[in-house]
Amino acid sequence: MGLRRMKLQSYIINNLTNKKGRTILMVLGIIFACSGMIVINLMTEKYSRISTAFFTPFNDYDQIVERGTDYIQLLPISSSIDQNKQIEIEEKLEVESIPSLLISNIIEITSFKTMGLNLEDMPILLNKMQLNSGFWPNNSKQIIVGDYWGKYGNLTLYNETFQIVGSIAPSYTFLDQMIYMDLNELQILTGLSNQVSVIFIPNEIEEQNNLIEEFELEFPQLDLLTVKEMDNIKGGLSSYINNISIVLSSFSTISALIFIFSIETINIYSKKKDFDIMVILGTPKKKILGLLINESIFLSTIGLILGLPFSILSFSLIWSKMLQSVGRSSFNLIFVREFRILINTLPLKMLLSTSLFIILFGLAFTIIPALLALKKYNLGDIKQKF
Secondary structure (H helix, E strand, O other): OHHHHHHHHHHHHHHHHOOHHHHHHHHHHHHHHHHHHHHHHHHHHHHHHHHHHOOOOOOOOOEEEEEOOEEEEEOOHHHOOOHHHHHHHHHHHHHOOOOEEEEOOOOOOOOOEEEEEOHHHHHHHHOOOOEEEEOOOOOOOEEEEEOOOOOOOEEEEOOEEEEEEEEEOOOOHHHHOEEEEEHHHHHHHHOOOOOEEEEEOOHHHHOOHHHHHHHHHHOOOOOOOOHHHHHHHHOOHHHHHHHHHHHHHHHHHHHHHHHHHHHHHHHHHHOHHHHHHHHHOOOOHHHHHHHHHHHHHHHHHHHHHHHHHHHHHHHHHHHHHHHHHHOOOOHHHHHHHHHHHHHHOOOHHHHHHHHHHHHHHHHHHHHHHHHHHHOOOOHHHHHHHO
């Protein structure tokens, strides 16, 4: 009888510890679930930022950006407004109390959003924004950034390092990621010599419709979009993007749940005979359940340790390939830049919530099938095997 018991115990140990294929499948399943959720969440977040921050209603306009209750119109660099005309426009805007500045065209719109300003004009642009910390730049190597970059002491643009001396907290994601730097410095870095005009249209100006009409008649090459006009142009774009994000996130979550449930259930029921033998040998069911819980936590931890960096790498590859398909930069340059940006701005809250989600549901999908499997055992199957 003692020999038989030793044989059964040896069978159990070997069966529970030496099935490498099943263990690898479990870890790969957790990596797949983790990567799917994180990549989809990062992708929808990127799309949401771009789609709600940038919208081109006509080919004549470079970009249109919403800033809280105000709107910014960026005129196309191809409009070729000469310097005298720009000065005339500036004077007109100043008379009508519409803030305006001459800035350089936005560069690398999918990553860094840089605006070149004359140092003395910085307070004019930012006077409506809350300055979180720091001071106004006093030399060309100092910059002000949106709160998105505010936690960094320095920022490298075009292989040049700039000191961050202040950060702002605008109410919209586009300006939250904006970088304000000296106009001359930006022109040296990028080789751009043309300038475009940025026009703010506050609500109080919009209410004076006659001013808008007079301005557009006097400068037909420009267009001022009011809040009402912008809402009509945008239509249901924001709502559409939000709905798509919800659908994609829900799909990735449900897919991860189904996958985790499947691999956990297969794992539990593949060990059914082992559990039956352990019960016959007198092992308490609570101890068996504890072993399964420990195994689930261990495998989930291993899967997350491998899955989190794999998710970040996968997203960087996919996103860089998408950017390459719409641009002219090399894939390697885009990938290095996007990967660095993602690492520097890791969404820790989303990564933590995803990890907790996988661990908790992994435990739940371990406990439920295990309780069902331990409810009764088939003695006939055991006798047939031994």
